[in-house]
Amino acid sequence: MDQTTLNFIVVGASFALYFGIAIWARAGSTSEFYAAGRGVNPVVNGMATAADWMSAASFISMAGLIAFVGYQNSTFLMGWTGGYVLMAMLLAPYLRKFGKYTVPEFVGDRFYSNSARVVAVISLIIMSVTYVIGQMTGAGVAFSRFLEVDSTVGLLIASGVVFVYAVLGGMKGITYTQVAQYCVLIVAYTIPAIFISLQLTGNPIPGLGLFSNMAEGTAGAGTPLLVTLDGLLTDLGFNEYTTGNSPWLMALFTLSLMIGTAGLPHVIIRFFTVPRVADARWSAGWALVFIALLYLTAPAVGAMARLNIMTTMWPNGVEGEPVAEADLPDWFRTWSATGLLAVDDKNGDGLIQYYRETGPGMADLAAERGWEGNELVTFNQDILVLANPEIAQLPGWVIALIAAGGIAAALSTAAGLLLAISSSISHDLIKSVINPNISERGELLAARISMAGAIVLATYLGLNPPGFAAQTVALAFGLAAASLFPTLMMGIFSKRMNSAGATAGMLAGLISTCLYLFTYLGWFFIPGTNMLENTAANYILGIPPTHFGPIGALLNFGVAYFVSRATAEPPQHIQDLVESVRIPRGAGGALNK
Amino acid sequence: MAEQPNNNAYWAANIRLVTICLVIWALASYGFAILLRPLISGIAVGGTDLGFWFAQQGSILVFLVLIFFYAWRMNKLDKEFGVDEQ
Structure with missing residues (x-):
């Protein structure tokens, strides 16, 4: 059986599983469609949250981001997990107590204002739509690489699958498919990592292997893996793996990712599905357990893959000759076909020299040894995880698992985002603003139609990605950090915060973040329209646009504080509402059909 | 509301606990890492130093312990102050 057939079987089986769950977990009411009837076990919800949160970026890109930069990119590991501490202590339990269905609903009710509600809906839709584009294209790429179908066809299949279980099951269907998707993606991620860790260090737990000595029979046996890696890298002009620079920027970027994570509505609404406030607290812990299983493995995957690449390119060590073009392993050839990997024998010696041309002393070394430039000209960091089983020469079914895992990661996040978008349309715009008298059945239908509409829009944007798709992820995190997180937090922790303050603060965070990004990245990310060159010399106080989230949040807090103090305090019933959100008693348990 | 003073003490206890947890949270990530x-x-x-371990793994483990500790402690406080869900 050839690899593509095997991939089809494994991916097809995972889809059959998702469809089966969709039919079993149909939503019969709006409470099931929006919040799975609030009957989800906290451990199960933790697992679903982990799949909801870990996107194609976590699964496919993160290990590569760490592998090619090292310590400095630990920011992603800390930022994308530390946000859960904020969520567990500052948002989730109180929003669960509030007991409604959407994030804008809390903003609108707490600040007794439909304009605050609409501003929240706008922020939510901008951040979720930009996020979902990346998931759809990610699924399309996974399809085209592993199933050898056109990426357009792949994307259409992916959105068709999401369509079935999201429209049919709403939050209920999404929750249980996310649990299945988590299992698929964690197995797919862990198995190759275990094998690679065993090969390199003899330790079956990749997270521990990272800090172990090299195994017998490998180059550098007996010395720690990280020392071996640092040595190879610095010899070839690369930066040391374990050191970084600009600690203050690292701290700021970590903070930006943490606050952004805590403010993402598609993750927050997952905590509305558990029966009790106490469960919301436990559930945040379980979510992080399931996320940590991947996040503790990812830095090991990154370092080990980097080491494997170095030794593949320099099989005889840095002093000896590099690999000959004719001797490159098979996975090099299969991935070259995708254009994500390319070599160019610049000096025509039949060997491939991989080094960093601008590294210290490399110009002299190159002149001495007759190198005419780095010859591994393209190495897309996303290949790392996807090619991992091939690099480690693992059997075909592991490769098929990686395909199913990558698609699962993209689909589970896409579904969560689509639910956040559709519920804010059907519940916050239609039910709360446009037609408050809509019936339960009418709203359920509206929710399904909004979901279908959101999927069609996401598919269209995935097929015709706007030129700025890559930068918009920064926008999504920046907006979550600057607009929703501070507003939600003040809604809970400040009884004095009123409608005028919250709305002004949200707008200040939203507008300042957009302006700062647009200044350097172009108006609406259209290339060439940026007012300042996107270089460190132009940044205000040296803050790059991707690190602006905490500044926007600070502006939001500051403006909200001063405006609220200058205007009347909120009415008594709102202060009572804040009082009731703070205590768990009376949360109301699971809902029956 | 008759229960008001009790609720205020409960809320103060919560704020105290959150503050302690967030100090540790910041120390493990922004601090040590x-x-x-x-x-x-x-x-x-x-083969490297403790700070690198905190940055790549240690901080995540600290976050985990913090969330479970907070959940356990708060669920106990809920009962002590009589504000738990019955």
Whole structure:
């Protein structure tokens, strides 16, 4: 059986599983469609949250981001997990107590204002739509690489699958498919990592292997893996793996990712599905357990893959000759076909020299040894995880698992985002603003139609990605950090915060973040329209646009504080509402059909 | 509301607990992993220093312990102050 057939079987089986769950977990009411009837076990919800949160970026890109930069990119590991501490202590339990269905609903009710509600809906839709584009294209790429179908066809299949279980099951269907998707993606991620860790260090737990000595029979046996890696890298002009620079920027970027994570509505609404406030607290812990299983493995995957690449390119060590073009392993050839990997024998010696041309002393070394430039000209960091089983020469079914895992990661996040978008349309715009008298059945239908509409829009944007798709992820995190997180937090922790303050603060965070990004990245990310060159010399106080989230949040807090103090305090019933959100008693348990 | 004073004490206890947890949260990530890394660079871990371990794994483990500790402690406080869900 050839690899593509095997991939089809494994991916097809995972889809059959998702469809089966969709039919079993149909939503019969709006409470099931929006919040799975609030009957989800906290451990199960933790697992679903982990799949909801870990996107194609976590699964496919993160290990590569760490592998090619090292310590400095630990920011992603800390930022994308530390946000859960904020969520567990500052948002989730109180929003669960509030007991409604959407994030804008809390903003609108707490600040007794439909304009605050609409501003929240706008922020939510901008951040979720930009996020979902990346998931759809990610699924399309996974399809085209592993199933050898056109990426357009792949994307259409992916959105068709999401369509079935999201429209049919709403939050209920999404929750249980996310649990299945988590299992698929964690197995797919862990198995190759275990094998690679065993090969390199003899330790079956990749997270521990990272800090172990090299195994017998490998180059550098007996010395720690990280020392071996640092040595190879610095010899070839690369930066040391374990050191970084600009600690203050690292701290700021970590903070930006943490606050952004805590403010993402598609993750927050997952905590509305558990029966009790106490469960919301436990559930945040379980979510992080399931996320940590991947996040503790990812830095090991990154370092080990980097080491494997170095030794593949320099099989005889840095002093000896590099690999000959004719001797490159098979996975090099299969991935070259995708254009994500390319070599160019610049000096025509039949060997491939991989080094960093601008590294210290490399110009002299190159002149001495007759190198005419780095010859591994393209190495897309996303290949790392996807090619991992091939690099480690693992059997075909592991490769098929990686395909199913990558698609699962993209689909589970896409579904969560689509639910956040559709519920804010059907519940916050239609039910709360446009037609408050809509019936339960009418709203359920509206929710399904909004979901279908959101999927069609996401598919269209995935097929015709706007030129700025890559930068918009920064926008999504920046907006979550600057607009929703501070507003939600003040809604809970400040009884004095009123409608005028919250709305002004949200707008200040939203507008300042957009302006700062647009200044350097172009108006609406259209290339060439940026007012300042996107270089460190132009940044205000040296803050790059991707690190602006905490500044926007600070502006939001500051403006909200001063405006609220200058205007009347909120009415008594709102202060009572804040009082009731703070205590768990009376949360109301699971809902029956 | 008759229960008001009790609720205020409960809320103050919650704020105190959250503050302690967030100090540890910041120390494990921004502190040991980034800004204070030079201070603990003398402690070797698997070919590198403790700060690197905090940045890649240690901080995540600390976050986990913090959330479970907070959940356990708060669920107990809920009962002590009589504000738990019955």
